[in-house]
Amino acid sequence: MLPTGYWEPPRKRCCCARRGTQLVLVGLLSTAMCASLLTLLLLWHWETEKTLKQLGDTAIQNVSRVSKDLERYQSNQLAQESEAAQMSQSMQELQAEQKQMKTQDSQLSQNLNKIQEDLTNIESQNSELSQNLNRLQEDVINVKSLGLNEKRTASDSLEKLQEEVAKLWIEVLMSKGTACNTCPKDWLHFQQxxxxxxxxxxxWIQARYTCSDLEGRLVSIHSQEEQDFLMKHMNKRDSWIGLQDLHMEGQFTWMDESPVDYR
Structure with missing residues (x-):
């Protein structure tokens, strides 16, 4: 026991214990903070490395793309330079050809002037020749028309004369009683x-000349009886007769120049 009146100092053990606990807590807190900072640093470092890797890959791709574009550009530039050289050469050739064409144009112009002068002279001569040719053609047409008309008239007169002779011969034979033998073979007799x-x-024209070769002419029809006879013996399809409008279109006459008295 302590004597009365003795002052006993306060005990400090409890305080020491509290301070130790606080220090432990502070240490733990510091350790946790350091661990957190270290974790954050590690995460930041990992993210930074990842980002740097992506940036590096992107940079590599960009460099490769730029390199390809550069190669393409260089190849295009070389092609353009070669095309430019070819165009320059072509331009020089065109200029040379243009000079040649100018000289040729001057020569052609001179030749054209000479040709025009010659054409003028030829045209003047052609006008005279044309006039003479027209005169000759008119003379030839006149001669031909006269020759054709005379030939046609002579042919018609000959056919008419042959027909008259045949009629007279038939009449003579009929007067002697030998009318049954008056027509040639393959011919038919009807009304003299x-x-x-x-x-x-x-x-038609072939049929006309065939009749002429047989010393006859295309038939002329002058009665219903004659037409009935012809309809009975003619070709079943069609046949030619001697009605024609050769001299004037629309004005029909018989080949023997007999009148059109029956239709």
Missing amino acids: KCYYFGKGSKQ
Whole structure:
């Protein structure tokens, strides 16, 4: 026991214990903060490395793309330079050709002037020749027309004369009683005339000349009886007769120049 009146100092153990606890807490807190900072630093470092890697890959891709573009540009530039050289050479060739064409144009112009002068002279001569040729053509046409008209008139007169002779011969034979033998073979007798019905297809002008070769002419029809006889013996398809408008279109006459008295 302590004597009365003795002052006992306060105990400090509890305070020491509290301070130790606080220090431990502070140390733990510092350790946690350091660990957190270290973790943050590690994360930041990892993210930074990842970002740097991505940036590096992107940079590599960009460098590769730029390198390809540069190569393409260089190749295009070389091609353009070669094209420019070819164009320059072509331009020089064109200029040389242009000079040649200018000299040729001057020569052609001179030749054209000479040709125009010659054409003028030829035209003047052609006008005279044309006039003379027109005169000659008119003379030839006149001669031909006269020759054709005379030939046609002579042919018609000859055919008419042959027909008259045939009629007279038939009349003479009939007067002697030998009318049954008056027509040639393959010809038919009807009303003092002999008729031949041709075979095969012909044009009208061919039929006319065939009759002339047979010493006859295309038939002229002057009665219903004669038409009935012809309809009975003619070709079933079609046949030519001697009605024509050769001298004037629309004005029909018979080949023997007999009047059109029956239609």
